[in-house]
Amino acid sequence: MRKRRAAAGVFIVGLATVVTPTEAAWADEPVLHRVTYTVTADQPTDVGVYYRDVDPPSWADYSHNPYLYSPKAEVPLGPGTPWVLDVMLADPDRWAMVAVSQNRPQEERTLHCQLTVDGIVVDTADGSHGALCSLRSW
Structure with missing residues (x-):
């Protein structure tokens, strides 16, 4: 059970890492x-x-x-x-x-x-x- 939770935690952290740079790039776009x-x-x-x-x-x-x-x-x-x-x-x-x-x-x-x-x-x-x-x- 611990291994599944640890693996799920790694997956969620990895997913957050993938999503965050895209959101940060949009936030850096200047308002025209x-x-x-x-x-x-x-x-x-x-x-x-x-x-x-x-x-x-x-x-x-x-x-x-x-x-x-x-x-x-x-x-x-x-x-x-x-x-x-x-x-x-x-x-x-x-x-x-x-x-x-x-x-x-x-x-x-x-x-x-x-x-x-x-x-x-x-x-x-x-x-x-x-x-x-x-x-x-x-």
């Missing part, structure tokens, strides 16, 4: 937040839009090469023609950012950016030549 970048213009114009679509591994990695983590899109904007991008970030307070600037700054246009996290507008900005939306002071 839906970040929506929206850029508009009051008149037709071509713009460059820098945005962050991934969380850099560390501040050191980001500061070593910020353009690696900040792609640029060249897009035409105009009334009724916004640029909208949804991304998933683990730490939007630190990394969410969209910046827009005119390709021809001599043109007077009003550019607007909006930053939304999990459906809540957290920052907006307007500018005649560019605009920056971010939760962090860059």
Whole structure:
């Protein structure tokens, strides 16, 4: 009887060991937040839009090469023609950012950016030549 109980105990401990790492791996997964970048213009114009679509591994990695983590899109904007991008970030307070600037700054246009996290507008900005939306002071 003791051998059966001991064997059953070893089986249960072994089963717990098999289940626990899987549960721990799920617990280590970061919670991702839906970040929506929206850029508009009051008149037709071509713009460059820098945005962050991934969380850099560390501040050191980001500061070593910020353009690696900040792609640029060249897009035409105009009334009724916004640029909208949804991304998933683990730490939007630190990394969410969209910046827009005119390709021809001599043109007077009003550019607007909006930053939304999990459906809540957290920052907006307007500018005649560019605009920056971010939760962090860059």
